[in-house]
Amino acid sequence: MTEVAEVPVAERRGEGKRISHWIAGKSVAGTSGRSGPVYNPARGEQTAEVDFASVEEVDRAVQAAKEAFPAWRALSLSRRTELFFRIRKLVDEHRTDIAKLLTAEHGKVLSDAKGEVARGLEVIEYCCGMPELLKGSFSEQASTGLDVYSIRQPLGVVAGITPFNFPAMVPMWMWAPALACGNTFVLKPSEKDPSASIFAAELLKEAGVPDGVFNVVHGDKVAVDAILEHPEIRAVSFVGSTPIAKYVYETATRHGKRCQALGGAKNHMIVLPDADIEMAADAAVSAAYGSAGERCMAISQVVAVGDVADKLIDAIKQRIPKVKVGDGMSDDSEMGPLVTREHRDKVAGYVARTAEEGGTVVVDGRESAPEGDGFWLGVSLLDDLEPGMKAYDDEIFGPVLGVTRVATYDEAVTLVNENPYGNGTAIFTRDGGVARQFQFDVQAGMVGINVPIPVPVAYYSFGGWKASLFGDTHIYGPEGISFYTRGKVVTSRWPDPATSKVDLGFPQTR
Numbered sequence: 026m027t028e029v030a031e032v033p034v035a036e037r038r039g040e041g042k043r044i045s046h047w048i049a050g051k052s053v054a055g056t057s058g059r060s061g062p063v064y065n066p067a068r069g070e071q072t073a074e075v076d077f078a079s080v081e082e083v084d085r086a087v088q089a090a091k092e093a094f095p096a097w098r099a100l101s102l103s104r105r106t107e108l109f110f111r112i113r114k115l116v117d118e119h120r121t122d123i124a125k126l127l128t129a130e131h132g133k134v135l136s137d138a139k140g141e142v143a144r145g146l147e148v149i150e151y152c153c154g155m156p157e158l159l160k161g162s163f164s165e166q167a168s169t170g171l172d173v174y175s176i177r178q179p180l181g182v183v184a185g186i187t188p189f190n191f192p193a194m195v196p197m198w199m200w201a202p203a204l205a206c207g208n209t210f211v212l213k214p215s216e217k218d219p220s221a222s223i224f225a226a227e228l229l230k231e232a233g234v235p236d237g238v239f240n241v242v243h244g245d246k247v248a249v250d251a252i253l254e255h256p257e258i259r260a261v262s263f264v265g266s267t268p269i270a271k272y273v274y275e276t277a278t279r280h281g282k283r284c285q286a287l288g289g290a291k292n293h294m295i296v297l298p299d300a301d302i303e304m305a306a307d308a309a310v311s312a313a314y315g316s317a318g319e320r321c322m323a324i325s326q327v328v329a330v331g332d333v334a335d336k337l338i339d340a341i342k343q344r345i346p347k348v349k350v351g352d353g354m355s356d357d358s359e360m361g362p363l364v365t366r367e368h369r370d371k372v373a374g375y376v377a378r379t380a381e382e383g384g385t386v387v388v389d390g391r392e393s394a395p396e397g398d399g400f401w402l403g404v405s406l407l408d409d410l411e412p413g414m415k416a417y418d419d420e421i422f423g424p425v426l427g428v429t430r431v432a433t434y435d436e437a438v439t440l441v442n443e444n445p446y447g448n449g450t451a452i453f454t455r456d457g458g459v460a461r462q463f464q465f466d467v468q469a470g471m472v473g474i475n476v477p478i479p480v481p482v483a484y485y486s487f488g489g490w491k492a493s494l495f496g497d498t499h500i501y502g503p504e505g506i507s508f509y510t511r512g513k514v515v516t517s518r519w520p521d522p523a524t525s526k527v528d529l530g531f532p533q534t535r
């Protein structure tokens with residue numbers, strides 16, 4: 026491998042820092058001459074500059090991963106498990122440190138950031154069970170003297186490309202199962218909040234993961250394309266917006282790679298007339314405005330059935346003043362800023378256009394945005410939205426909750442099923458029969474019954490349908506293990522010791 030300049034730790038920490046790549050177990054300064062700003066969204070200030078990788082730099086990371094693969098793959102399951110328990114312990118011990126990095130670069134409140142780390146940790150814990158997860162099957166005497174068995178083996182070098190909104194957890198969804206299965210990894214995190222990935226790399230090294238097993242390259246489309254086209258990368262996991270997910274899936278598969286590409290969402294929450302209104306209003310407020318609505322499982326659209334709308338809107342309105350918007354580092358903040366100034370302005374634009382499109386602005390978040398240079402926006406509630414309006418059709422990805430009024434359950438389900446996205450959905454009702462019918466009828470990958478954000482626990486897999494997923498495996502859980510391994514079936518016959526001419530050097534028993 027070409028010699029590269031290592032970045033001293035002092036330059037990697039603190040304000041004004043430069044965020045560099047992580048290749049073959051060390052921090053490596055970028056040499057492409059390209060970089061991008063990283064902001065503290067609550068202060069609206071740039072706090073770091075992140076190096077953007079060139080094609081050659083991506084290749085260097087892939088070569089490091091390729092060199093590390095044979096030994097990592099050959100490591101016994103017991104030793105790899107031991108390393109995973111150590112990783113688990115270190116991530117657990119550094120929960121707050123990781124969460125602070127998330128709050129500083131993403132803006133989400135610290136309690137939410139800790140929740141993100143906790144959900145990522147669950148995936149690492151699931152992967153600690155790798156000896157069980159990687160078991161094959163065995164058929165003795167499939168034919169006379171012949172046995173057949175299956176084994177699952179790693180793919181080689183695999184890559185992950187991740188979005189800004191879960192800078193710690195989504196990479197963990199990928200690298201934990203990939204490494205547990207014996208692959209080596211190249212991560213290209215979001216350039217908006219890249220520090221958590223470098224911290225993860227440092228923790229993996231501290232845990233004893235060999236150099237080159239886990240690498241990080243930062244960057245934009247140049248780095249992504251270099252990954253998608255690299256002949257040594259066997260599989261790509263992607264999480265991000267739908268247009269990029271589609272592009273990644275098409276490009277990666279055209280280059281012969283296995284690909285799972287999770288896209289955007291427009292999650293509807295149906296509230297039936299018999300629902301517990303207080304419970305539904307609490308759920309709508311936390312699921313719409315938590316993390317400033319920058320969650321792929323956020324509820325962005327309530328579908329109010331029958332006469333429930335006025336009661337529900339009143340209950341939501343009462344709760345809105347309690348959503349205190351402020352710096353995520355402050356204990357009393359419930360919602361932080363948006364990730365960038367441009368994104369904040371785009372989200373505010375949807376609220377601005379609502380009235381002229383025929384919708385009603387019930388609460389206007391532009392009026393309650395805190396003062397200051399941060400990328401602030403208060404929470405908005407829009408009523409009378411319908412398909413065809415921008416605020417209904419688009420994934421807004423901000424603290425904006427829309428309400429659509431329909432007369433019947435059937436109309437509500439039709440809205441969900443006709444939506445191009447199919448990530449998550451939820452129904453609020455006291456009727457078990459209707460809830461069961463909903464889970465049968467609805468076209469979405471993750472369904473909540475009186476649960477607004479039905480993110481599957483780590484031992485199930487996460488993924489949407491329709492434009493929310495390109496590829497056929499969901500991420501983490503059993504499908505993650507399947508994605509990062511390939512099957513091999515062995516058919517074996519051994520000479521019968523009783524009739525074999527081979528002198529075994531001891532008497533035969535039969």
Ligand code: NAD
Nearest residue numbers: 187188189214215246249264265266269287288289290321
């Ligand atoms: P994004 O699509 O803009 O970026 C995702 C990744 O793709 C980043 O690493 C980015 O650098 C890279 N990228 C951006 N533009 C590219 C281009 N033109 N060519 C190649 N690569 C490019 O998404 P984001 O804004 O970071 O994240 C928000 C989106 O992610 C939302 O749409 C959200 O719904 C989605 N998301 C989906 C899930 C899910 O599980 N389905 C989870 C989290 C986020």
